[in-house]
Structure formats: structure tokens, C-alpha cells
Amino acid sequence: MAIIDAINATLTAGWKGDAGWNLKEYEARGGYQSLKRILTGDKLTPDQVIAEVKLSVLRGRGGAGFPTGLKWSFMPKAAPVKYLVCNTDEGEPGTFKDRDLLAYDPHSVIEGMIIAGYAVGAVAGYNYIHGEIFELYERFEAALAEARAAGYLGQNILGSGFNFDLFAHHGWGAYICGEESALLESIEGKKGQPRYKPPFPASVGLYGKPTTINNTETFAAVPLVFRMGGQAYLELGKPNNGGSKLFSVSGHVNKPGNYEVPLGTPFAKLLEMAGGMRNGRKLKGVIPGGSSSPVIPADMIMDCTMDYDSIAKAGSMLGSGAVIVMDETVCMVQALERLSWFYYEESCGQCTPCREGTGWLYKIIHRIEHGEGRPEDLDLLLELGGNIAGRTICALGDAAVMPIQGMLKHFRSEFEYHIEHKKCLVPREVQKAGSTFHTRMMAGAAC
Amino acid sequence: MLSQESLSRIDREIAKYPADQKQSACMAALRIAQEEKGWLAKEAIEDVAAVLEMAPMAVYEVATFYNMYDLHPVGTYKLTVCTNLPCQLSGGVHAADYLKQKLGIDFNQTTADGKFTLKEGECMGACGDAPVVIVNNVRLKSFMTPEAIDKLLAECK
Ligand SMILES: Cc1cc2nc3c(=O)[nH]c(=O)nc-3n(C[C@H](O)[C@H](O)[C@H](O)COP(=O)(O)O)c2cc1C
Ligand code: FES
Numbered sequence: 001m002a003i004i005d006a007i008n009a010t011l012t013a014g015w016k017g018d019a020g021w022n023l024k025e026y027e028a029r030g031g032y033q034s035l036k037r038i039l040t041g042d043k044l045t046p047d048q049v050i051a052e053v054k055l056s057v058l059r060g061r062g063g064a065g066f067p068t069g070l071k072w073s074f075m076p077k078a079a080p081v082k083y084l085v086c087n088t089d090e091g092e093p094g095t096f097k098d099r100d101l102l103a104y105d106p107h108s109v110i111e112g113m114i115i116a117g118y119a120v121g122a123v124a125g126y127n128y129i130h131g132e133i134f135e136l137y138e139r140f141e142a143a144l145a146e147a148r149a150a151g152y153l154g155q156n157i158l159g160s161g162f163n164f165d166l167f168a169h170h171g172w173g174a175y176i177c178g179e180e181s182a183l184l185e186s187i188e189g190k191k192g193q194p195r196y197k198p199p200f201p202a203s204v205g206l207y208g209k210p211t212t213i214n215n216t217e218t219f220a221a222v223p224l225v226f227r228m229g230g231q232a233y234l235e236l237g238k239p240n241n242g243g244s245k246l247f248s249v250s251g252h253v254n255k256p257g258n259y260e261v262p263l264g265t266p267f268a269k270l271l272e273m274a275g276g277m278r279n280g281r282k283l284k285g286v287i288p289g290g291s292s293s294p295v296i297p298a299d300m301i302m303d304c305t306m307d308y309d310s311i312a313k314a315g316s317m318l319g320s321g322a323v324i325v326m327d328e329t330v331c332m333v334q335a336l337e338r339l340s341w342f343y344y345e346e347s348c349g350q351c352t353p354c355r356e357g358t359g360w361l362y363k364i365i366h367r368i369e370h371g372e373g374r375p376e377d378l379d380l381l382l383e384l385g386g387n388i389a390g391r392t393i394c395a396l397g398d399a400a401v402m403p404i405q406g407m408l409k410h411f412r413s414e415f416e417y418h419i420e421h422k423k424c425l426v427p428r429e430v431q432k433a434g435s436t437f438h439t440r441m442m443a444g445a446a447c
Numbered sequence: 448m449l450s451q452e453s454l455s456r457i458d459r460e461i462a463k464y465p466a467d468q469k470q471s472a473c474m475a476a477l478r479i480a481q482e483e484k485g486w487l488a489k490e491a492i493e494d495v496a497a498v499l500e501m502a503p504m505a506v507y508e509v510a511t512f513y514n515m516y517d518l519h520p521v522g523t524y525k526l527t528v529c530t531n532l533p534c535q536l537s538g539g540v541h542a543a544d545y546l547k548q549k550l551g552i553d554f555n556q557t558t559a560d561g562k563f564t565l566k567e568g569e570c571m572g573a574c575g576d577a578p579v580v581i582v583n584n585v586r587l588k589s590f591m592t593p594e595a596i597d598k599l600l601a602e603c604k
Contacts, residue, residue, distance in 0.1 A: 090572035094533045099572050126463075131478075131515050132571035134585040167463040172474055172584075173514030175569060189470035190505075191512040207468060250533035250574040257575045291532065291570075322574075324533050338532045342569055348512075437538040437578075437592050 004257035005273045010224055010236060010244050011217075012260045015104045021139065023146040026107035032152060034226035035111050038118065039160040049119040053222065055230030057242030061097075062087055062178075062215030063290065063319045065308045068222075074202035075120040075210050083206040084117045084125035085187070085213045089171055089178035091130055092290035093342060094322030097246035098216035100258050102129065102136040105220060106143040110166060112219030114152060115226070117164040120212050124165050127216075128183050131172040140168045175346040179394045180213045182348065193350045194394035215320075217246055237263035241307040249274040251325035252281065252434070263307040270306055270323065281327040281434070285410065289319025291339050292399035294406025295332075316406065329434025331424040332411040336403060337362070337369045343400035354397040357388040361400060368415060371422030378408060378415055449494050453483045457498055469499045473509050477516055478584075486517040514569075515584050522557045522564035524603045527581045528591070530567055533574035542578035542591045543567065549600060562603070 006012055014020070014029035026032070038044045044052075054069030075082060086109060090098045101109060113125050129137040144166055147153045155163050169187050171177050177186045181195035184206050205211020221243055225233045234242040241263040247270060250256045254275025261270060267286070277283055283298040288306075294316045296304065304310045311318045326335065344358040361384060364377050385401035392398070408415065417425050424431065449457075457476045464471035476499060480491045487510055496503040510516045517525070528543045547553055550563050557564040573579045576589035580599070588599060 091570055093531045093570040094574055095570075096572050096575050130572060131513075131584065132568075132581060133573070133587060135587065169463070169471070170475065170478070171513070172478060172516060173569075174512065186474065187471055188468070189473035189499075189501075189509065191508050207465065248575060250577070251536040256537060256577070322533075324536070326536065330536070335532055338530075338535060342531055345569060432540075435536045435538065436541055 004255055004259060006244075006260035007265060007269075007273075008236065008244065008262060009260055010228070011108075011221060011246065012105070017104060021104055021106055021143065023107060023143070023150060026105070030227060031107050031223070032111055032150075034223040035114055035152065036158060037226060038115060039158050039162060046119045046121060049115060052230040053119070053225060056225040056233040057237075057240060058218065058221055058225055058233065059242065059308060060215055061217035061221070061245065061321065063092065063292075063317075065318060068214060068218055071202070071214070072116065072120050072212055074200070075212055076203070077121070079121075079210045081209045082120060082122045083209055083211040084113060084120060084122040085180075085183065085201075085206060085211055086113055086125065086127040086216055086219055087178060087180065087183060087213055088127055088129040088216045089175075089183060090133075090216070090320075091175035091178050091346075092292060092320050092322060093339070094248060094250050094287065094290050094324045095320040096248045096250075097258050097321060099133050099136065100246070101216050101220050102133070102140055106136075106140050107147065108220040108223055109140075109216055110143060110147050110152070112222035113166055114157070114164055115222050116212065116214065116219060117166075118162055122164060122212070124167070126167050126169045126187055126206070128169050128171060128177065128187060130177070131170050134170065137168055137170045144168065174348075175342075176348045176394075176396060179396065182394065183213070184211065191348070193348045194396075196393060238307060241309060245306070245321050247306060248320075248322045249325065250322070252278045252283075252327040252329075253325050254278050261306065264305045264310075267301050267304045267306055271325070274325070277325070277327055281329065284326050284328045284330055285332070286326065287316075287322075287324040287403070288314075289317045290322040291324070291342065292402055293317040293319045294402050295326075295410060296406075297410045315409070317402075327434060329426060329430050331369075331426045331431050332407055332414045333365065333369045333418050334424065334431065336407045337365045339403050340365045340400065343396065347396060347400070351393045351397075353388045354392045354400070357384060357397065358400045360384055361388075361404060365404070368418050369424075371418070373415075373419035373422075375419055377419065378412065382408060449480055449491070449498070450483055453479050454498065457495075461499070470501055470505070473499055473501065473506060474513070477506070477510055481516060481584075486520050520557075523562050525564045525566060525583050527566040527568040527584075529569065529571050529573075529577070529579050531570045531574075533570070534577040534579065537574075537577035538592070539578045542580065542593075542596065545593050545596055546580075549596065563600075 058068045059065040177192040182192040186192040201211040286301045340362040344362040388397045389401040460472040460475040496506040554567045578591040
């Protein structure tokens with residue numbers, strides 16, 4: 001499945017599906033020009049590279065939206081050994097953009113990582129690719145071999161004197177490894193259990209060395225920043241929200257898939273691009289930034305634009321840009337029950353509030369969904385959530401609590417109905433019929 | 448013992464990491480061992496530990512932490528279907544139900560002939576292609592309508 005549609009395609013411009021991932025095709029669409037310019041043309045210093053990325057206001061595409069240039073500037077200059085890591089763990093339910101990046105444009109990630117490696121002074125880098133897309137891990141290794149053979153990786157890159165090599169590391173089924181310090185533990189060959197912070201990875205990261213970690217899409221955007229210029233990249237989006245972004249649209253739309261739009265594009269436009277609501281049914285709510293972000297009800301989301309600030313103002317998070325669209329056939333209690341199971345299942349078990357708390361949350365929501373809820377359960381959920389959020393080693397605890405807070409804020413009456421009437425507001429058959437195969441698939445979309 | 452081929456594949460993984468960080472190849476080595484043996488018995492885990500000069504317990508910790516390592520025998524074809532919310536909204540649960548009915552087994556069971564094992568998976572980062580099924584950990588299949596499932600099962604000889 002290639003990118004389905006875009007407004008002003010920049011990141012995805014020139015993509016040719018499975019036929020276009022290789023080095024020759026990437027170079028034909030301007031690939032590695034930014035690296036050449038930096039290392040041998042304009043001969044930018046690492047500080048100049050960081051300044052340009054700061055100017056672009058490229059914010060991290062992995063979830064937290066942290067400014068990328070600023071993150072790079074945290075790396076200590078004098079340290080002799082530093083590392084760079086790319087986060088392609090992509091396990092946040094609803095997110096599937098990095099998969100397409102690795103499938104159709106792996107060299108943009110490689111080029112972005114080499115530029116970043118130069119900027120922060122790293123000796124080597126690793127791309128952590130989740131195990132579920134193993135075929136793309138193999139493709140990435142093939143792309144690395146191409147880049148190495150062409151002199152973009154290794155010793156004395158393009159004759160510039162800069163040495164940097166890059167490797168692929170695969171995950172094997174653990175959502176928590178998307179959390180950056182768990183990811184580092186995992187590369188070190190251990191269980192993926194997050195570390196205490198501080199120290200942050202920029203001080204103590206992989207093998208104890210200063211390390212910069214960015215998301216796949218963040219790295220893929222870096223060559224673009226230099227091709228366009230930082231200012232032009234920023235202006236593609238809106239102030240404080242530079243550039244375009246991939247949105248993974250899933251759920252009850254006619255055309256689920258990835259869409260590239262400038263930050264600041266109205267949600268209504270994105271929904272229209274995704275083919276509108278499936279079978280013309282009514283929009284009920286949208287989870288705008290991956291399963292951890294609080295749900296936004298239909299009337300509110302229709303007033304939002306897709307950027308970090310607008311979604312935050314509506315009480316949620318742009319997160320990874322995973323837009324989960326739900327129509328009127330969804331029972332919010334059942335939807336939340338499924339998500340809560342996920343966090344319970346994926347808690348790494350290291351700290352008590354998360355390990356025990358996610359289990360409690362799931363059990364309470366499960367009993368509400370199954371007609372055994374008690375009137376005090378809703379307040380109990382919020383109280384319990386308050387004792388988890390902010391009290392765990394990593395943000396998985398918060399991620400488990402935020403969807404619950406969002407649902408109870410906007411759809412509390414549905415939960416109350418469940419407790420009082422011991423059944424769903426939306427009949428089971430309607431739920432099931434509403435969540436079947438969609439039109440794009442039935443029309444035989446390419447697999 | 449692991450085959451010579453597996454050992455040399457593991458060596459290629461070790462080469463990716465600094466010389467004093469062999470342990471980093473643990474995840475790949477377990478994956479390679481599982482591919483060769485079908486599942487990870489205690490001996491396979493100990494073999495990996497020996498190759499990487501790790502304590503067997505440290506390797507066992509890794510093998511038990513990550514979901515895609517099989518610590519018990521599985522069928523020739525392990526099918527993992529995603530039922531998380533985004534997939535559920537586009538037929539993920541229907542696909543799971545269809546697989547259960549066709550194979551006559553529930554999640555975490557293996558057919559009597561030892562051919563298929565069915566697993567419930569969490570988000571595979573492919574929600575736009577829902578329903579999705581992963582075959583033997585490494586082949587992700589998109590848009591698994593009943594027809595596509597029938598075709599897949601027929602291909603599994
Ligand atoms: C539980 C959890 C899961 C996460 N999963 C991912 C992920 O799959 N991919 C990702 O890029 N970041 C993920 N993150 C965020 C990372 O910790 C980190 O902030 C990010 O990779 C930084 O890259 P960026 O600044 O380019 O966004 C996750 C965080 C948490 C707490
Ligand atoms: S929810 Fe099934 S692949 Fe993401």
C-alpha cells in the first residue's frame with residue numbers, strides 16, 4: 001500500500017511503491033543531494049546543520065513533538081564516542097506511517113541519519129525496527145548495503161573525513177521498546193525495561209554513551225529540510241509546527257491509509273481525503289494521535305486543524321499522527337476495554353503502579369462492559385488513573401490512563417448507561433456489522 | 448547444537464555491534480535459533496548463550512520478555528491476527544472469528560495435525576491494511592478478507 005493521497009507532497013514526492021525504494025530511484029528523485037551539499041558542497045559545520053534544523057521547527061514525529069534541532073544540541077561536544085538511534089518500533093495502535101517510509105523510501109531515513117550523525121558527532125547508528133515488519137527490516141539491510149557500496153556510509157564519507165556507519169536491529173514483539181530508554185536496553189540485548197530519567201540519553205544512552213534518538217519520520221524529513229531550506233520547510237506548515245506530516249488514518253473511513261498533509265490542515269479536509277465516513281455513517285469521535293491520546297468528540301474535532309497546538313487545545317495530543325476514526329456503531333466502553341487490555345498486556349512489569357494499575361483498570365472496564373459495573377466504578381477509574389499517571393518510570397502508565405480520562409470526560413453517559421442497564425447503548429449486532437471490511441479492501445486494493 | 452549456517456548468520460549479527468557488546472546480538476540470535484528449530488527449547492537458549500558468552504538466564508530473560516519468541520512447540524504455520532481497536536474497526540475480529548471457525552481452534556491452540564497455531568496479536572503497525580495476519584513471525588499479509596484467508600490457508604502446504 002503506497003501513500004494514498006497528499007496535499008503538496010514533499011516527504012512522499014516521487015514515491016513509486018515497491019519499485020522505487022532502491023538507491024538508483026532515490027538518487028533520481030534528488031536523494032543524497034542534501035548530504036553532498038553539507039559534507040562536500042557548502043561544507044556546513046555541525047553547528048550550522050543544527051541551526052538549520054532549529055530554523056525549520058521540525059518537531060519529533062514519534063509522539064512527543066519535541067523540537068529536533070534542540071534535541072541534537074543537547075549532545076555533549078567533547079565526548080569521543082556517541083551514538084545515533086532511529087526508533088522504528090511503531091507499536092502505538094493506529095500508527096503505520098514508518099512502515100511505508102521504510103517500504104518506499106528507506107534511503108531518506110538513511111540520509112537523514114547520516115546528516116544527524118554528522119551534526120551530533122556520532123560514530124555509529126542503529127535503526128530499531130519492530131519485528132512485525134521483518135520483511136522491511138531485510139529491505140533496510142539491503143538499502144544499507146547499497147549506501148555503503150556507494151560511499152555514503154563507512155570511513156571518510158564522500159571524501160569528507162567523516163566516519164559513520166549504520167546498522168539495523170530488530171525488535172520481536174514488545175510495544176514498550178518504542179519508549180526510548182527501553183529501546184536502548186533492547187539494543188543492548190536485554191529485556192526492554194525503561195530506565196530512570198535523568199540521566200537522559202543525550203548524557204547516558206546506548207552502552208552508556210551520549211545518544212540521540214529520533215523517530216523514523218523525523219529522520220526522513222531531515223534531507224528535505226536541507227533541500228528546501230529550513231525557513232521554507234517551516235512555512236510548509238504553520239508557526240511552531242514546521243513542515244508536513246504523515247497521518248495514518250484508520251477506522252471507519254472509506255479509504256484507510258497514510259496521507260501527507262501540511263501541519264495545520266483542517267481535520268475535515270483529512271477526513272474528506274480519506275474518502276469520508278464509511279457507508280455515510282455519522283462520526284462519533286476521533287482518537288487523533290494514536291491509542292494513547294484522549295478521544296475528541298465529533299463536533300470538537302471538526303473544528304480542529306491537524307497540528308500539535310490545535311489538537312492540544314482540544315485536550316488531546318497529535319502524538320504519532322495516528323487518526324482513529326469511530327462512527328456511531330462503536331460502543332465506547334468496548335473500544336476502551338480493548339485498548340486497556342493492550343496496555344495491561346504490554347506493561348513491562350517493572351514498576352508497581354503500571355504493572356498492577358493497568359490490570360486493575362482493565363478489570364474494572366471489563367466488568368462495566370460485561371454488565372457487572374458498579375456505580376462507584378467511574379470515580380474509581382479516575383482515582384486509580386490519578387495514582388498511576390506521573391508515578392511510573394516511563395510514560396506507558398500515562399498512556400494507559402489518558403484514553404480513560406478522555407472517554408470519561410466526553411462519553412461518561414455511555415458508561416453510566418452500561419452500569420445502570422447492564423448492556424451496551426449500541427446493540428452488539430450493530431457494533432459488529434459496523435466494523436467489517438471496508439470498501440477499499442473489497443475493491444481489491446493492492447496488498 | 449545450532450547448525451553451521453545459523454552460527455555464521457549469528458556471527459554476521461555480532462559484527463554489527465562494538466567488539467565488547469556481543470550480547471546485543473541476542474535478539475537476532477534467538478530469532479535465528481527459533482527459525483532453525485521451530486521453537487526455543489531450553490537447549491536452543493543455552494546454545495545462544497554459549498555463542499554470545501552470556502549467562503543462560505540472561506538469554507532466557509530476553510526470550511520470555513518478547514512476544515514473538517515461542518517457548519513451546521507451535522504448528523508448521525503460526526498465524527497471528529491483530530484484533531486491536533484500529534484493526535477491529537475494519538474487520539480484524541471478523542478475520543479472527545473466521546480463522547477460528549475454519550481451523551476449528553481457538554487462540555493459543557494448534558490444530559490436531561500440527562499444521563496451524565492461531566495467536567492473537569497486538570498492533571503490528573499496519574492498521575491501514577486491516578485485517579492483518581502474520582505468518583511465522585516474518586510474513587505480514589494485508590487485507591485478510593475471508594477470500595484472502597482461504598487463499599492463504601490453501602497456500603500453506
Ligand atoms: C510507551 C511508549 C511507546 C513509544 N513508542 C514509540 C514508537 O513506537 N515510535 C517512536 O518513534 N516513538 C515512540 N515513543 C516515544 C519515544 O520515547 C521518543 O520520544 C521518540 O522516539 C523520540 O523521537 P522524536 O523526537 O523524533 O519524536 C514511545 C514512548 C512511550 C512512552
Ligand atoms: S491495530 Fe492492527 S495493525 Fe495496528
